[in-house]
Amino acid sequence: MPRPVEGSGRYVPALDGVRALAVALVIGYHLGVPGLRGGLLGVAIFFTLSGFLITGVLLSMWHRTGRYGLGRFYLQRARRLLPAVVVLLVVVLLTTVLVDRSALGTVAVQAGGALLYVSNWQTIAEGQTYFDRFAGPGPLDHLWSLAVEEQFYLVWPLVLLALAVVPWVTTRFAAWVTGGLAAASFVLLWLHASPGFDNTRAYEGTDTRAGGLLVGAALALLMWHPGGAPRLAGMSRRRLDRWAVLGLGVIALLTRFTDEYSMFLYRGGLLVLSLATAAVIAVVVQPESRVGAVLGWRPFAWVGERSYGIYLWHLPIIVFTPSDVLADRPLLRAGALVGITVGLAALSWVLVEDPIRRNGLRGALRLGRVGRDGRRRAVPAVAAATGSLVLVATTALSAQALVAGIPPAALVAAGVDTSRPPVPRDAVAAEPGGDGARQPTEPVTEGAGGSSQEAAAPAGPRTRCAELVHVGDSTSIGLMDPAYQPDPTARIDHQYERVGVEDFAADISGARSIVEHYQGTPNAEEAVESRTDHGYDGCWTLAMGVNEAANQYVGGVVPVDERIDRVMRHIPTDAPVLWLTVRTLVSSGPYADAQMQQWNAALLDACERYPNMRVYDWRAEVRKSWFIHDDIHYSARGYKARAARIADALAVAFPAAGSSPAGCLVRSGR
Numbered sequence: 001m002p003r004p005v006e007g008s009g010r011y012v013p014a015l016d017g018v019r020a021l022a023v024a025l026v027i028g029y030h031l032g033v034p035g036l037r038g039g040l041l042g043v044a045i046f047f048t049l050s051g052f053l054i055t056g057v058l059l060s061m062w063h064r065t066g067r068y069g070l071g072r073f074y075l076q077r078a079r080r081l082l083p084a085v086v087v088l089l090v091v092v093l094l095t096t097v098l099v100d101r102s103a104l105g106t107v108a109v110q111a112g113g114a115l116l117y118v119s120n121w122q123t124i125a126e127g128q129t130y131f132d133r134f135a136g137p138g139p140l141d142h143l144w145s146l147a148v149e150e151q152f153y154l155v156w157p158l159v160l161l162a163l164a165v166v167p168w169v170t171t172r173f174a175a176w177v178t179g180g181l182a183a184a185s186f187v188l189l190w191l192h193a194s195p196g197f198d199n200t201r202a203y204e205g206t207d208t209r210a211g212g213l214l215v216g217a218a219l220a221l222l223m224w225h226p227g228g229a230p231r232l233a234g235m236s237r238r239r240l241d242r243w244a245v246l247g248l249g250v251i252a253l254l255t256r257f258t259d260e261y262s263m264f265l266y267r268g269g270l271l272v273l274s275l276a277t278a279a280v281i282a283v284v285v286q287p288e289s290r291v292g293a294v295l296g297w298r299p300f301a302w303v304g305e306r307s308y309g310i311y312l313w314h315l316p317i318i319v320f321t322p323s324d325v326l327a328d329r330p331l332l333r334a335g336a337l338v339g340i341t342v343g344l345a346a347l348s349w350v351l352v353e354d355p356i357r358r359n360g361l362r363g364a365l366r367l368g369r370v371g372r373d374g375r376r377r378a379v380p381a382v383a384a385a386t387g388s389l390v391l392v393a394t395t396a397l398s399a400q401a402l403v404a405g406i407p408p409a410a411l412v413a414a415g416v417d418t419s420r421p422p423v424p425r426d427a428v429a430a431e432p433g434g435d436g437a438r439q440p441t442e443p444v445t446e447g448a449g450g451s452s453q454e455a456a457a458p459a460g461p462r463t464r465c466a467e468l469v470h471v472g473d474s475t476s477i478g479l480m481d482p483a484y485q486p487d488p489t490a491r492i493d494h495q496y497e498r499v500g501v502e503d504f505a506a507d508i509s510g511a512r513s514i515v516e517h518y519q520g521t522p523n524a525e526e527a528v529e530s531r532t533d534h535g536y537d538g539c540w541t542l543a544m545g546v547n548e549a550a551n552q553y554v555g556g557v558v559p560v561d562e563r564i565d566r567v568m569r570h571i572p573t574d575a576p577v578l579w580l581t582v583r584t585l586v587s588s589g590p591y592a593d594a595q596m597q598q599w600n601a602a603l604l605d606a607c608e609r610y611p612n613m614r615v616y617d618w619r620a621e622v623r624k625s626w627f628i629h630d631d632i633h634y635s636a637r638g639y640k641a642r643a644a645r646i647a648d649a650l651a652v653a654f655p656a657a658g659s660s661p662a663g664c665l666v667r668s669g670r
Contacts (some may be wrong), residue, residue: 012284012292013304014289014291016300016301016302016304016305017284017305018045018281019305021042022043022045023044023303023311025038026314026411030137030314030318033334035257037588038256038262041251041258041273045147046145046311048215048216048219050152050157050213051215051217052278052281054217054222054575055160058073059220070161074153078395080357081146082310084308084312084352084353085113085114085146087352089115089140092107094362107139111140114140114146118147119140119146120144120145120147120148120205120206123141123204123206124205128200131169132261133403138319140315140316143312145627148209149209159476166320171221172222175218175219178218179215180219181214182210182211182218182274186270186271190266191261192266193267195556197557200244200368212273215275216274219281223282229380240288240289241291244291245291246276247277247283248276249292250276253656254269254273263555307347308316308345309344309348310341313341313348321337323629376390461652463499463655464655465501465535465650467501467503467539468496468505468538468539468540468650469540470506470508470541471524472506472512472542472543473509473512473513473524473544474511474630475543475634476492476508477508478633478642479491479492479639479643490644491641492506493523494642495644496647499647499648503538506529509527511528512524513544513547513551514558514564515551515558515566516551516556518546526566529570532571537572537575538577539577539578540571540576540578542578545596549595550591551642560598560599560602564606568646577610577613578650578653579613581600582600582621583618583619584596584632585624591632600615614665616645617667620644620667625642627641646668649666649667649669652666
């Protein structure tokens with residue numbers, strides 16, 4: 001916490017060191033630093049520390065004046081938090097106008113929610129997901145945590161006041177009540193979370209995340225002492241520091257071995273983290289703690305004092321920097337982004353935050369700049385400094401975003417349904433003027449040795465499948481979407497027709513799974529069952545599996561082999577079925593290729609149970625150059641090749657003349 005403005009407050013540099021640790025974890029998480037998959041837990045550390053500090057401020061105010069002075073408390077919170085947020089929102093909006101005006105409407109709505117401190121509930125109400133798997137984060141996505149804190153700051157003083165007016169309620173009793181409220185919040189977190197990707201309601205809900213803040217508040221109530229530094233009675237320095245080291249060790253282990261998909265976080269992990277953070281806080285506020293002396297080291301304290309600004313600026317800087325800038329030099333890229341972040345946060349602290357925190361908005365605006373002649377200039381220093389900061393920050397972010405000549409993919413996708421993959425750069429190009437709509441370019445072809453003939457004239461065998469239904473997830477959208485394939489002859493319906501399919505139906509839905517549901521849409525099992533219930537008995541192509549493998553990784557309760565069975569049990573035993581193997585270029589997490597290989601092995605095993613099934617080995621034929629930046633979906637070139645090869649594989653698996661191959665695995669022949 002920054003050094004208190006009022007002399008009566010006690011400043012503990014080690015607590016700023018804890019803040020520095022928390023913000024470092026968050027930045028490492030968003031930069032994808034190896035070993036920091038759980039770096040998002042830095043936010044939970046902030047929560048517990050904030051609950052401790054704010055409760056201490058309120059208790060001290062009550063002890064000095066006999067009342068909480070809620071009006072003054074809320075004014076101080078506004079002075080501390082609002083100015084930097086307003087500057088950030090102005091910069092992000094201006095940068096969006098310069099970089100990608102088509103995303104301005106979406107970003108403006110998000111900015112409004114951030115200004116009112118309701119970002120978390122706005123995201124939940126709109127059905128958005130914080131854990132966007134493909135488009136990446138937006139420039140304001142991280143402000144949900146500020147909304148949770150501000151909502152807590154609004155309600156918690158009223159709860160404390162209600163407890164304080166009861167004569168027999170002691171601080172220890174209030175601490176137990178607070179602990180009970182914290183427990184209730186962690187129970188809600190457990191109940192709202194479920195295996196699968198979108199746990200945004202659990203992760204961002206004020207009710208489900210108040211537990212961490214309340215743990216800090218309970219600690220403040222237990223340790224509060226009107227005489228000054230709270231003490232832990234009967235503990236030697238060595239024993240104190242052991243508890244701090246244990247707490248830091250727990251934080252390190254959780255950061256290393258959990259990630260945003262770990263159900264353990266929702267089912268006790270965040271509680272453990274909050275308790276570990278509380279242990280660290282309880283020790284480092286003791287003057288004799290050596291761990292506190294280390295965390296209070298001046299560089300750590302300097303970062304911690306500016307951690308609020310660092311947290312605000314880091315994500316817009318990351319989002320507005322295209323992923324291909326310094327992509328081959330990750331350390332240099334990370335260092336540059338961190339340097340820009342810290343630089344802007346330092347300017348924000350000196351020019352905006354600290355002057356307003358100390359003097360209030362009106363007082364800061366009256367602080368005119370003094371010239372060499374000793375006279376005050378007409379332009380207030382803070383106003384001029386704020387304008388300068390906006391100009392510098394907007395220039396920096398815009399320059400980063402435009403250095404590659406294209407808007408960042410995350411910003412382009414800001415207003416796109418997350419059930420759809422990002423539109424690849426080789427499929428569309430932004431047209432200047434008009435309404436900013438993105439228009440298809442000319443069809444893409446490859447040079448020598450490429451796949452310019454993927455959609456060429458009929459070649460090879462034809463299929464006996466006169467009727468065909470193609471069931472797929474987001475990896476099939478580009479097979480049919482004109483944004484990916486402006487040339488109709490390259491789309492998969494034409495390719496199926498080329499090999500003999502006369503009656504074709506596409507049943508494709510982004511984010512689809514066989515078992516789980518996405519925003520109320522039918523899953524793949526229901527899609528297949530609906531068609532067979534209505535009498536369909538033709539052929540099938542099933543391009544499912546990417547989400548199945550990933551869902552199992554994050555705690556899915558239906559094994560992969562049973563997922564296959566759930567689809568096949570609805571298909572007549574004499575109906576030809578072609579499944580596709582899957583592949584990604586992702587190295588870790590739910591979509592890692594290791595999970596995809598497990599799914600492919602389950603497909604091959606299923607062939608023994610279902611003689612009418614063949615597996616097209618798309619994995620063996622897909623090229624790395626066909627993937628887009630998310631390493632899961634394909635470029636326009638890749639989808640063109642995918643469409644042609646799936647059609648050819650269907651003809652190989654179920655030829656018009658002769659029998660199907662004896663083996664399960666088939667290739668396209670290209």
